Amino acid sequence: MNEVIKELLYKIADDQLILGHRNSEWTGFGPLLEEDIAFSSMAQDKVGQSLALYQILNELGEQPPDTVAFMRHAERFHNCILTELPNGEYDFSLVRHFLFDTAEFIRFDMLRDSSFQPLAELAHKIHGELRYHILHANTWIKQLGSATKESISRLQVSLDDALPYAMGIFEESPYEQELIAEGIFGGEQMLKERWMTTIEATIHHTNLHLPAWNSIVPVLGGRMGKHSVHLQPLLDEMSEVFRIDPTAEW
Amino acid sequence: MKSLDPRVKRLPEIGTGKRPSAVDIHDQFETFEVFVQPKPGKPFQHEGAIHAPNLEMAYIFAKENFTRRFTCISLFVVETRNVHVSAMTEGNQNVYDVLTQKEFPKGEKIPHEIFHLIKRGKQHVQVGSVEAASPDEAMAAARKQFDTGAVVFNIWAIPKKDIRYTSSDEADLWLTLPEKKFRDATDYKGGQKLKEFLDRSK
Numbered sequence: 001m002n003e004v005i006k007e008l009l010y011k012i013a014d015d016q017l018i019l020g021h022r023n024s025e026w027t028g029f030g031p032l033l034e035e036d037i038a039f040s041s042m043a044q045d046k047v048g049q050s051l052a053l054y055q056i057l058n059e060l061g062e063q064p065p066d067t068v069a070f071m072r073h074a075e076r077f078h079n080c081i082l083t084e085l086p087n088g089e090y091d092f093s094l095v096r097h098f099l100f101d102t103a104e105f106i107r108f109d110m111l112r113d114s115s116f117q118p119l120a121e122l123a124h125k126i127h128g129e130l131r132y133h134i135l136h137a138n139t140w141i142k143q144l145g146s147a148t149k150e151s152i153s154r155l156q157v158s159l160d161d162a163l164p165y166a167m168g169i170f171e172e173s174p175y176e177q178e179l180i181a182e183g184i185f186g187g188e189q190m191l192k193e194r195w196m197t198t199i200e201a202t203i204h205h206t207n208l209h210l211p212a213w214n215s216i217v218p219v220l221g222g223r224m225g226k227h228s229v230h231l232q233p234l235l236d237e238m239s240e241v242f243r244i245d246p247t248a249e250w
Numbered sequence: 251m252k253s254l255d256p257r258v259k260r261l262p263e264i265g266t267g268k269r270p271s272a273v274d275i276h277d278q279f280e281t282f283e284v285f286v287q288p289k290p291g292k293p294f295q296h297e298g299a300i301h302a303p304n305l306e307m308a309y310i311f312a313k314e315n316f317t318r319r320f321t322c323i324s325l326f327v328v329e330t331r332n333v334h335v336s337a338m339t340e341g342n343q344n345v346y347d348v349l350t351q352k353e354f355p356k357g358e359k360i361p362h363e364i365f366h367l368i369k370r371g372k373q374h375v376q377v378g379s380v381e382a383a384s385p386d387e388a389m390a391a392a393r394k395q396f397d398t399g400a401v402v403f404n405i406w407a408i409p410k411k412d413i414r415y416t417s418s419d420e421a422d423l424w425l426t427l428p429e430k431k432f433r434d435a436t437d438y439k440g441g442q443k444l445k446e447f448l449d450r451s452k
Contacts, residue, residue, distance in 0.1 A: 032311075034301065034302070034314075037315050038311055038313070038314035038315065041314040042314070048426075125426060126426060128421075128424065128425040128426065129423075129425075131422065131423060132313060132423050139307055139309075140310075143303065143304070249443070
């Protein structure tokens with residue numbers, strides 16, 4: 001059963017770490033001072049959440065958090081490809097934040113009932129953090145999704161670009177049946193269905209439109225370690241100091 | 251003058267006698283005032299202002315801009331123009347003693363939050379709420395309820411309907427904040443790290 005839980009923990013932790021790092025690349029470059037601070041702060045939350053998950057993994061016998069975060073090659077990361085894509089312009093980063101964080105909020109909401117106690121406790125603890133993240137995302141999407149011709153068309157283009165990757169969030173684990181049967185996690189299928197309903201409800205408040213769900217071809221592979229060309233450079237940069245001097249403090 | 255800076259663009263053209271053009275509403279955001287409640291049972295206090303396109307956007311900005319470091323349990327925001335301000339007194343004059351208006355236009359009474367400034371250079375602090383048909387009437391009502399004779403330099407009255415409060419189901423937004431000590435500047439012992447580095451380099 002340990003392998004089943006570890007697989008689940010790794011993919012969630014890797015999502016948080018990689019997107020946390022990506023979003024932190026906006027620090028100092030955000031479109032507004034206030035937004036720069038808010039987005040950086042949420043990126044920090046994500047890295048903190050990945051740390052909490054790596055600590056649970058460490059208690060299950062995995063290497064310490066810094067080692068798993070900084071010493072693995074891209075092929076050993078289980079994050080979905082959506083999280084590793086370059087930031088692009090702010091419209092893309094916002095749309096990714098909206099699509100990913102909505103799924104993340106629902107995933108942890110489901111995990112509040114997990115039979116695996118450490119995960120259920122973490123899910124309860126970070127509920128408020130995640131709640132702010134989706135409040136932030138929904139507010140921005142509603143604002144720009146119905147503001148000006150330019151803002152609407154920018155968001156629409158980014159939404160169309162991001163959706164195939166967003167479907168990769170729900171790439172199934174080899175252990176779906178065990179996770180569901182053991183009451184650890186309700187499964188990717190249930191998560192995806194709740195996510196689609198939630199995304200539709202927010203988009204409905206804007207001038208954006210969603211393509212038919214069945215017309216979107218999911219980009220899969222991330223959960224199995226098959227990544228885009230963008231992940232390894234991110235890892236190289238993120239782990240540069242640790243690789244030079246693992247005892248460095250700053 | 252051609253410039254991408256909106257402040258420069260608004261300047262009048264020199265020598266033409268033309269008035270500066272009106273500010274485009276898309277050019278600058280409005281401001282909103284941010285109030286934070288540090289602990290249960292403690293009053294809200296004014297923390298500062300935020301630029302935003304509307305009330306809900308102001309709330310999401312205020313949350314990280316004003317409450318990401320020190321523990322708190324609630325936050326609210328209001329458009330600056332909806333904060334009604336009394337006169338500011340000089341010396342040790344109590345502002346309630348200079349409120350002379352006694353008659354107010356009739357109207358539907360609505361709840362207002364009342365804030366006092368009791369130390370110069372400090373924040374306005376919430377003292378409670380009153381029902382009134384206008385902010386002026388709210389201040390007169392506040393005099394009956396909150397004037398203890400202690401010097402108040404300035405009063406703010408804010409109609410509750412204009413406030414974006416934190417809802418009761420948003421109360422866990424700050425739950426993990428006590429663990430984020432690393433966001434407190436004093437948590438980073440820069441001087442100590444430098445000293446250790448210099449000691450090692452000797």
